[in-house]
Amino acid sequence: MPCVIINVMRGGPSTGMPTGPSQSDVMQAKWGTHGDHPAICLVPASVQELFTETVRAFNLAEKYRMPVTVMPDEILGHMRERIVFPEPGELEVINRTPPSVPPGEYKPYDTRFGDVPPLASFGSGYRFHVTGLNKAEDGFPTTRADLVQAEEERQLRKVENAVDDIVTYEEYLLDDAEVAVVAFGSISRSARYAVNQARERGIRAGLFRIITYWPFPERQIRDLGRRVKAIITPEMNLGMTIHEVKRCVEGRAPVSGIFRVDGEPINPGQILSRIQEVR
8 A cells, every 4th residue: 555654763772862863764664574575765865855755755655556664864853944845736746557447347456457556546436455464466365375476576576676766866076986975864964064075185085875765776886886995884873774885885895884873963074084084
């Protein structure tokens, strides 16, 4: 079922520091589950982007018929910034694909129509069964091994085959960079400032900002590892993004992290110091 979940990440674990910043929930968006499932997770870095990425989240949820998580951190959650609201009609609005067959022939998981089957809206005259169990194309539970295998693979495949449509990111001063900072959310703003300071000191640094966290921008990070001498991952947790980056880079460049969970954000000075160390 399409839905959008907003998770403003705060200090943890458990209740932790309810008003302290954190970026510790990004793994939960993909792995905090019982069983295999695909995930789309967006990590905005400004109030403007929180607006536009929430709109995009609804579009992705409807287009791919699945939950989408938007995960700003607490700093962004409490931030006040000027934003521009678009005029009606300026933003793209994607609606779910409705059934093209009459109600009596409709099956909610009929893969004849592709990996994202048409979805009838509730109350539109189409009746179908909804269950949390493994299901056949009619929506009713099944334990048939071939159907269960095919259905779970379909759910993953519909996202994996659409990575280029889903994954978004920003590259800043990376054309000639020797040191790359990979960051997301509010910490990417500290990283951008640190990159500018490094440039003023003659250090060729750049920023890769993750906007879509899941699916992870694997191809772009892998390419980045071929182009730079070192990568830094500042994040308000004890090391999550760094493992994804290392997996993608596959040893082509050294990767070091800056981790902070004390309720204070990672500041530009910390990132600049690390840039100077690894240059």
